[in-house]
Amino acid sequence: MRQRADEMPGQNYYQILGVEPDADKATIQAAFFQLAKAWHPDRLTGDVSEIRDVATRAFARMTEAHQILCDDDRRGEYDALLKQGGGSAEEQEQVARVLRSVSHFQKAEVLLKKGNLKEAEVEARAATEGDPDQPEYKALLAWVTGQLPERVQSGKYADLIATLNEVIEKQPANERARMYRGQLLKRAGKDARAMKDFLWITENNPKNLDAAREVRLFRMRKGDERSEGGKHKDTLLKKLFRR
Numbered sequence: 001m002r003q004r005a006d007e008m009p010g011q012n013y014y015q016i017l018g019v020e021p022d023a024d025k026a027t028i029q030a031a032f033f034q035l036a037k038a039w040h041p042d043r044l045t046g047d048v049s050e051i052r053d054v055a056t057r058a059f060a061r062m063t064e065a066h067q068i069l070c071d072d073d074r075r076g077e078y079d080a081l082l083k084q085g086g087g088s089a090e091e092q093e094q095v096a097r098v099l100r101s102v103s104h105f106q107k108a109e110v111l112l113k114k115g116n117l118k119e120a121e122v123e124a125r126a127a128t129e130g131d132p133d134q135p136e137y138k139a140l141l142a143w144v145t146g147q148l149p150e151r152v153q154s155g156k157y158a159d160l161i162a163t164l165n166e167v168i169e170k171q172p173a174n175e176r177a178r179m180y181r182g183q184l185l186k187r188a189g190k191d192a193r194a195m196k197d198f199l200w201i202t203e204n205n206p207k208n209l210d211a212a213r214e215v216r217l218f219r220m221r222k223g224d225e226r227s228e229g230g231k232h233k234d235t236l237l238k239k240l241f242r243r
Contacts, residue, residue, distance in 0.1 A: 001039075001051055005058040012082060013065035021079075025070055032066040035059075064096060074099055101130035105137055112144055120144045135167040135174065142167075143180040146187070157184045175201055179211060191218065 014021050017031045037043065039059045044052050068074045081095045104127035111120035124141040131137060142160040145151060151160075164181040168174055182197030195218050201211035 001058070002054055005054045008058055008061050013069055013078065016061055016065045017069070023069075028066065028069050032062060035062050068099055074102070077102065097130045101127045101134065101137065104130065105134075105140065108140055108144065112140075117144060117147055117149075121148060135171050135177065138163055139167045139174065139177040139180055143184070146180075146184050152187075155188070157188045160184055161188070173204070175205060175208070179208070182211070182214065186214070 008016055014023070017028060017035065019028055019031050023031075036059070039055050039062060041052050041056045041059060044055055068078050078095060078099060081098060104123045108120045108123035108127060111117075111123060121141070121144045124137065124144050127134070128137040128141050142163045146157055146160045151157070161181060161184050164177050164184070167177045168181065171177065178197040178201055182194045182201075185191075185194035185197070195215070198211045198214040198218070201208050202215055206212070
């Protein structure tokens with residue numbers, strides 16, 4: 001068991017489970033359950049209890065391999081990443097971190113939709129820390145953080161807006177990041193700057209109803225509604241958009 005555990009860091013998930021790269025889900029599950037009979041820490045008793053720590057670490061890798069290879073989306077991502085690198089321990093750990101971050105990000109999105117801000121913030125932060133080069137993760141973390149009650153009460157969003165500025169500088173066409181920034185700017189009382197983001201979104205994606213609603217509300221507040229038939233030019237908004 002020690003020898004097998006020592007080999008694992010240099011192996012990919014297929015090798016860890018002892019299956020071929022084209023193995024189907026049933027084969028992968030069967031291989032994992034067979035390994036679990038021998039490697040699960042709770043099964044180690046008597047003379048072999050001294051290697052419980054070794055077995056625990058190895059079984060954790062087996063479990064991770066099983067979870068990723070039995071999830072079609074995550075397996076596809078893993079296979080794609082695997083083709084870009086070798087099988088060293090460092091590369092495999094990097095792949096694992098990336099995939100864990102994807103999972104954290106997806107959980108954060110689901111929790112945000114459910115209104116569970118605290119847990120969404122935890123998952124978004126985990127995604128960002130695991131793969132800090134992903135602008136999408138940073139953008140989501142900034143937006144979730146900006147909705148936490150303590151942040152809303154403080155009314156301070158400068159650091160979050162700065163993060164979104166960095167994201168948009170790297171990805172100017174990131175519609176979601178612009179929507180987040182526009183909403184935080186609006187909360188910070190910077191309506192003109194917020195409107196530039198909402199206008200950009202409506203210009204590039206007329207189907208974004210949230211951005212269109214923000215533009216409409218801005219017109220109503222400024223008393224600059226369009227005339228019947230939609231022919232009246234919104235001079236103020238066009239000037240803002242050109243800045």
